[in-house]
Amino acid sequence: MKIINVNNYGISPESENNTEKIILILNQIRADASSEKCKIIFPSGIFHFDFNESHSFSLPISNHSEAPRRSVFYLEDMHDLTLQGEKTTLLFTGNLIPFSIINCSGIQIKGFEIDFTDPFCLQGTVIKSSAFSYTLSMDETLPISSASRGFTLMSSEGEIGGSESIEWDGDKKRRVFQAKAPWIMAGKSSHLQNGSFRVFSPGHPAVGNKVITRIGDRTQPGVLIHQSENISLKEIEIRHCKAMGVLGQMSENIDLYSVSIAPGENSVRFYSARDDAFHFSNCRGFINMNKCRAIGQMDDGLNVHGTYLKGEKLTASTLRLTYGHKQSKGFNPFRKGDLICLRDRETLKENGKTLCLYVEQINEKTIEILLQSALSIPRYNIVENLSTAPDLRVDNCVFKNNRARGVLVTSPGKVRIRNSYFAPTGAAILIAADSLSWFESGGVRDVLIENNTMEHCNTESYQYCKAVISIYPELVKPDKSQSFHRNIRIKGNHIKTYDAPILYGRYTDGITFEDNTLEKTNEYRAWHKNKKAFYFENCKNINIRNNDLDKNLISCEIREK
Structure with a gap:
């Protein structure tokens, strides 16, 4: 090595x-024709x-907005490479991607x-x-x-604005309970002589709480x-x-061990990632x-999904596919044999399965695929790639104090979520x-949620x-003759809740809820309009x-509709 x-x-x-120098090292490794394994070592510090000097490239990124991409550790067409630090801090300035791993293996x-x-x-x-304004003392000295x-933030790329704000509890370091508005849409701000800012907005956040404003767009x-x-x-x-913390797309076999997306212990920040912490789109193999x-991220803790594309019949066995959402267009999740x-x-409702014999990306908005056999194609048709269905294993993880779902x-x-702790401000698991x-x-076809703690x-x-x-x-028009999800087992979990709803199921065949401990707490007042512990549609x-x-649970009632 x-x-x-x-x-x-x-x-x-x-x-x-150090940007120019690390890019030089990576370019030299890429140019080396030998297949020798390589390790780059950073000492502590x-x-x-x-x-400036970061690598510029263009690439559609799932659930991110279109923009020129910039990256420092840009790895493309590289194999069997290790980058190892010794509790090394990498401190970046500018709107960029610290690590980009593209068409690589064994990284x-x-x-x-x-x-x-x-x-x-x-x-x-x-x-x-x-009622009409609030005054903020900024927790960090920033331009x-x-x-x-x-507000406007002066960055290396120029001025970047932001007005989407959220009120966070100053003691609990999470979004306030039942905020008056989901977002405090900041109006005009003025810089006061004492260095604070007055913001005109009807949000009326409480004195002592934090207001966190997202700047720019997620790119x-x-x-x-x-x-x-094999990453x-x-x-x-x-x-x-x-933007998001770790974003994987159209990749296979990703292993994450002791990866933390969280503020530092001594940091004044309550937030971490601007958006989701972990997000995986159209992957294969496994995600561990x-x-x-x-x-403290400003959106979901973990999201794993595929992508539906709209389908239009061209011939008996050829489909033209278009993207349904602007942040999913441009990348091709299909392969021959899928x-x-x-x-x-x-x-x-499923209208048939077959294999993909050929796929061609026509442009950033359109893909054409050739099917092995002709299928009956309804007027309102979407296409799913069942080969982009990774096994997910989550063990001994923590999801808490974020804006949305765990x-x-x-x-x-195969989905296994075990021995983990959940305390998001939305559902623990969706x-x-x-x-x-x-x-x-x-x-889903095989889900086990076991031995987790879910609190508040x-x-x-x-x-x-x-x-x-x-x-x-x-479902736009539910078909009562069909089930969409299947085989979900929820076993041995400890659920601490102040409110009624524990489990909600919809159009699912096979839900088991057994050996769980349900504990009533008084941390917050009950507010949810669903007053049934178990609701099944x-x-x-x-x-x-x-x-x-x-x-003392508010409800143990089971409602089947």
Whole structure:
């Protein structure tokens, strides 16, 4: 194995910008025609990397907006490479992707802390509040100026604005319980003489709480994994990134061990990633997560899904496919030999399966595929790739204090969620699928949720979060003769709740809820309009048994509709 110590290439904590030098090392490795394994070693210390000299490229990224991409550790067409730190801090400046892994295999990244000097979230403490305005003392010294809406951050790319704000509890470090508005849409701000900002808005946040404002748009995740296989991230701490934390798309076999997306213990920040912590789209093989943490991100903790595409019949066995959502267009999730499923868009009812014989990307909006056999194609048709259905294993992980759901999963693969802790402000676990908004596909077939602790979830109202565990496929015109999800077992969990709804199921065949402990708490007041502990809509083969129920629970009632 070839060993490269970055000190020998002039990369050091004393340098103001190591970007050009690390890109030179990576280019040299890529140009080396030998197949020798390679390891790049960073000693301990704080290493600075800047937007200037970073690698520029173009690539559609799932659930991110279109934009020119910039990256420092840009790995493309590289194999059997390890980047190893010794509790090394990588400090970035600018709107960029710290690590991009594209068309690679056998990549391991280990032993790094990742942070930014210019975050895409602004956090301030409320020092005065009225019905029409509030005053913030900013928690960090950043190049911020007032604006006609919200704030403006001066960055290496110019001025970036933001007005979407959320009120967070100053003591509990999570979104306030039952906020007056989901978002505080900041109006005009003015910079006061004492350095604070007055913001004109009817949000009326409480004095002592925090207001966190998202800046810019989500375009550059923390770690991007694209069309790669056998990727390992180990002992990584992502303190902040400009969009999602770890984004994997069209990749196979991803292993995450002790990857934390969370603020530092001594940090004034309540937030971590600007959006989801972990997000995987149209992947294959397996996704393993062990001892990972997702804390304080501004959206979901983990989302694993495929993508529905709209289908139009060209010939008896040829389909033209178009993307349903603007943040899913441009990348091609199909391969020759993939198993294709046609569904009715309004009912999600299956209309046949066949193999893909040929696929061609016509442009960023259109794909054409040749099917092995002709299928009956309804007028409102969507296409699902059943080969992009990774097995998901989540063990010993933490999902807490984020804005939305803990885990959102829609994959027909084997799903195991065990020995983990959930305290998001939405549902602990959401099993969904929709063909209307995000077009995230995947009817589950084998799910085990076991030995987890779920505490004080659903303190806010979020899409599809009908209970602590919510099974909610979005169906435009439900067909009562069909079930969409199947075989979900919920066993041995400890659920601590202040409210009534525990489990909500919809159009599912096979739900088992057994050997769980349900504990009533008084942390918050009950608010949810669903007053049934167990609510099932057009479900069958339901088994609820051997559960330890607190006598003080608001509801133990089972409702079947």
